[in-house]
Amino acid sequence: MTDILKDKVAIVTGGGRGIGRCVAMLMASEGASVVVVDPGVNVDGTGSDQSVADHVVREITQAGGRAVASHESVVTMEAGERIIGTAVDTFGHLDIVATCHGILRDRMIFNMTEQEWDEVILVHLKGNFTLVKHACILFRQQRSGRIITFTSESGLIGNSGQANYGAAKSGIAGFTKVVARDMGRYGVTANSIAPRAFTRMVADVPEEAGKLRAQRGIAGMPGGEQLVGADPEDIAPFVVYLASEYAASVNGQTFLVYGGEVAIMSQPRPVRSIFNDDGGTWPVEKLAPLAREYLTKDLSNPAPPQPPDGKGGRG
């Protein structure tokens, strides 16, 4: 323990289990007072169990730390505001927001229902906005604050069976970059973490997607083979670092974290381009050969066409 978050107040969503729990516990042991937010739902978002957050609070307080539970679901603006209120009412101020909450409803795109789409987008994407918006009002006034969101390789790279989750998580990455630009001038930082860890969220990925991933080999599930042994506890130290005063200049970045690895993800950049020398709108017949023979030549296809029997081979 280094007490690097001494006297800080943190909100950790999804703080009852998995990565969120590890983040909440480590923040507390580093001196922060923590609002452990978790409605205790199942991985698919159903049910609720207050004891999930309460248990983490008990663990923290028994170890001599300070924590309070919130059983709110983050999906409404009112809940977001109430969670912020809980931090301020209980501990006097707010310095850190880490949004580790999430649900999964995996399904191939052609079978995905409206509800599976809506709920995943709601919990992940809106559930970040509800908290971050209200935190930003406070952070802007006090001219300080740390926001750490959770994106996913599923969105950054694309995991089969996760159109809803990939969209939501990629959306969180974009959201975080905008918030970093909106809030950086006020001394606030916003960064995003793409974790790899073997939690119940991963264990829940349906078998069909698992099989598809296996078929696709290495180009498929990002890091899927490396997950065994990837512990959610491995993610927490870097989250705490980002939440500390030491990371005051780290803003608008996306980090990949797993095991003993911490990596900065690339910013989007052009890798190949073609230009119309003549200016003006490009005639299709002039663009086509350049697009075909240079811009897209030898591009990798993450899922090449297969014959109808689906048993290997490339069509």
Add this chain to the structure above:
Amino acid sequence: MAGLVRDKVAIVTGAGRGIGRGVALLMAAEGASVVVVDPGVSMDGTGADQSVADEVVREITQAGGRAVASHESVATMEAGERIVGAAVDSFGRLDIVVTCHGILRDRMVFNMTEQEWDDVIAVHLKGTFSLVKPASVLFRQQRSGKMVTFSSTSGLYGNSGQANYGAAKDGIAGLTRVVAREMGKYGVTVNSVSPSAATRMFVSIPGEARALRSERGIMGASGASEGVRGGPEDVAPFTVWLTSDEAAHVNGHIFNVAGGMVALLNDPEPVKTLHKEGRWTVEELIRVFPATLGVELYNPAPPQATA
């Protein structure tokens, strides 16, 4: 050329104006039958004007092409299915879906209302899902199909004042990457275009965000805001090419199109890695990060003194 997408049937959303209109017109000129989807809303999503889509259909048919109008808003699953139905009922099949629709409700995140968030997410993100899903059902059965979604440099780089739009557009990029993996095996391709074009969408960016952008200087600008080159019609040639059989090998990629430039964007990838056997401690990270990953780390909006 005038035959790049001959005998194909295409749905183009947001096709009444801007980039969508340019795509619909060129798609028709290159031989496709086009469902021109546009409810004719104003920039912020309010109002409705059927003549916006009708006018584009008239332009296409007067030039000898084939097109029908759909005045649906794409924000519901039912509308998505009806639009796919319109293509099949009018032209017998569906080969191409291009989603150019969108609205803007810019606001700094600390002032953004729930409705400004919800409306932008619903139109962009759900509006893309509502079409991509029923199209994927069809494309999987026929084992062919081309989809081009529209993401934005706003999401990829982060534009101040666009938390809703940036989230939605990066969400579309994520959706595109997943659907590319799911549908590629069926001979379907899904790619995304991040355009930089001077359309009314840019013109409506509020002054505060504009001022912030210019303060940030060249590194801050996303290219979408200040580096605007060319017009909306410049985005069409590459977009239409992506939907042609010539581009059958292109799947799961994001392209930036601005004026007479088309760029393939990199896939997100780790650029610098800290590695250790076992778990890092916070103390170690404090010691090691600044001299490694933290070197020359770009802060898009450094803290400023209180005015």
